[in-house]
Amino acid sequence: DNADSSTLHAVTFLRTTEILTVNSIGQLKIWDLRQQRNEPSQIFSLAGDRVPLHCVDRHPNQQHIVATGGQDGMLSIWDIRQGSMPVSLLNAHEAEMWEVHFHPSNPDHLFTCSEDGSLWHWDASTNVSEKPSFLHQGGRSTAYLSHSTINQSVVSAWLSNDPTKDRMEITNLIPNQTLSVNSLDVLGPCLVYGTDAEAIYVNRQLFA
């Protein structure tokens, strides 16, 4: 009770004894359940504007990598072992990002959905071909983004910092954007998401 002074927007398990929360003044907090205190063991936040964070998810295999999505649509990747600032800030959606999910079995893939009605598939796998090919199927569009980094760490594709070497492939999976995509989940080759148009969509061939 009374854990946070401002609205908690999302919570997830970091390890079995630690949980992560994000709140409406842009702070990412780690709580240690073993300790009896009522305070977080660590607080991370972006300097500058207190942009609310809406969602959080951790990398399935590497538990120090955490992704959060904010009210301005920005995707932040954090390394919680070090520093109180995010590793990378990626300008993504034009409106609030409601949910972010790492793919549970292919953690090089990340999915985000937003109020602006789009659902993005972020592919950071290293065997992306050198020559970017533009896939246009109906409304799909791919964009290549080299991310600007703040911290130096070489372990995972998400944390790597060389802009010339690593390019991330980002695909918008929704052809006609109208209303917000509120929630999504992904398992295996299946993606399911729900929109404000009171409809649920299931995509069974994600990696086809």
Place this chain on the structure above:
Amino acid sequence: GADPSARQLCFAWGPAEVLVCETRFGRAGGSRSRSRPLSRPGSRALTGSVAGTGEGDAGSSRVFVVRRDQDIYIQTLRKLFNESHGIFMGLQRSEEELAGRSRKAQLVQVSKNYRSVIRACMEDMHQAAVSARDPALHGQYSTQVSILSAMELIWNLCEILFVEAAAAGPLLLRLLDWVRLHVCDVDSMVREVLSSENPSKHKLFWNVVDVFVLQGRMDEARHLLSKEATANPTSMNMYKILDDLMKKMPVPSLGNTQTLTELELKWQHWHEECQRYLQDGTFASSPHMESICKILLGDEEAILEKKELLTTWYHFLVTRLLYSHPTVKPMELRFYAQSSMDLFLGGETSPEPLDMILMAAFEFEMHQVIKECSIVLSNWWFVAHLTDLLDHCKLLQSHNLYFGSNMREFLLLEYASGLFSHHSLWQLGVDYFDHCPEFGRVYLELHIERIPLNTEQKALKVLRICEQRQMHEQVRSVCKIMAMKALRNNRLGSALSWSIRAKDAAFATLISDRFLKDYCERGCFSDLDLIDNLGPSMLLSDRLTFLGKYREFHRLYGEKRFPEAARLLLTLMTAHIAPCSFWMTLLTDALPLLEQKEIIFSAEQTYELMRCLEDLTAGNRDKQKLQEDDVETTKVEMLRLALARNLARVIVKEGTVEGS
């Protein structure tokens, strides 16, 4: 219910309903009723609930609750609203530059999309009706199904006549398709006969053949007849002739393979041939085949004999046209339509609203169609979308209504307003308002403030919508509501972050005062993580800045950075950031600093502190001296003592330093 023609009514808006009650004043003249919902008794679900006490005049003692739109709460219709919203948006965004045929094809596609949504909804509703156990529910669903099917019927006709604007030739083919699609009372009979082992022996065999002929389904008719012929070799001759006639019948084609004149010539020849066979008495021995031949000749009486198979006057119309005027032009339809209806109904039954709407369509009176539909249907959905489509086809002249906006906009506004009372469909309404150029924005501003904000996510969505459209008033209003809610739940931090978002200085001041009050009462701060991390938003309001800085002072003190803490404390008082009520607390906070072993306050600073104390007590001297707390006087005395002592020490110290 309430009677607008007898008394004037007064009403009050609620979030989803309107409260109406009669006043004591009688109606003066025939002026327009102020409460629009009541002036269309057929189109609004008026649920009257008796409330209030009976006092004053008899007859003015009841309050009615007018619920705006019942239909939006029907579960199975949700798909209709959502999908049609998608189609509507697609239409608004579609290419305007495409001219001529491609544009028309595009609009026809949009129309077909709307219709397929209606049909899908009809299917769902039908399923629901079939599986409903409760007879009342079953009845309700069945009614909905018939309403939806009527809507699709009308829309389809409008598509043929207005959107596609089929010309003579293809017009007939479209009308035939239309009839075949919508006259389904005979379907079960057809199925029964076709699936029986020996169709030609079935007692309804000839009925089915007649149905096929009436609907112009020549191939199927011939197929059935062949069965009869094999079973009945004596009629082989007659069958062959009839079969031949049916095969040779000229029909309009969709492509440009023949002109109208060619078709007319061919048709004339064919007609004469049929005539000859009939007059020769070829079919004399089989009354069934004879009547078929008469139908082929377009004999009205023969066709009218099959009334039960036709079931509707518009079927009669199309059959008549097929066999007597296949090259009918659109503008000629009205005459045939009127006479067909008269002949079919024969003066026994009067036309129903649906018949009147269809008649208006055949007469190309678009406004009449829309008007009649508005009266009959309980929901604006149909007329709003149809009018919008027709407007895109550039078919509606700007028909200025009483309130200055055109008909399309009026209908869209009404429809969207109805959506806003729904807890989730309101988002569709936003998009509709966006596409009403004249009044859309105003309506949106008014409606969006009144959405009940039960969850934070909903509030965030509303805020996003307002911010995108630069509706700053509404942003402030929504944030204020959320902040008040948070405040009532004692979530001060939340309340503060809402007022920061709205850039609402006044509210931030209010909340900061609450924080400070809490501090005074409890001696410690709540929500430290928020106050510590205010950042630049601290500057929103003076009080907020003070709060942030005061907290910083405490932090500095905790970290034992006393000189900085002292400086900050002094700035807070001298720069008048601190409110007067708080000065006493600040001075009291200064006390431990004054009592420290090392000297923290310089002489200047001590003088400043003394001045502040004097200002404070001078103000208080005018107030009731009797009320003065012992604690207060002790505090003041202690302060004076401490200040004096500090001053003494500091003068000595400073004097010493300068000296050596």
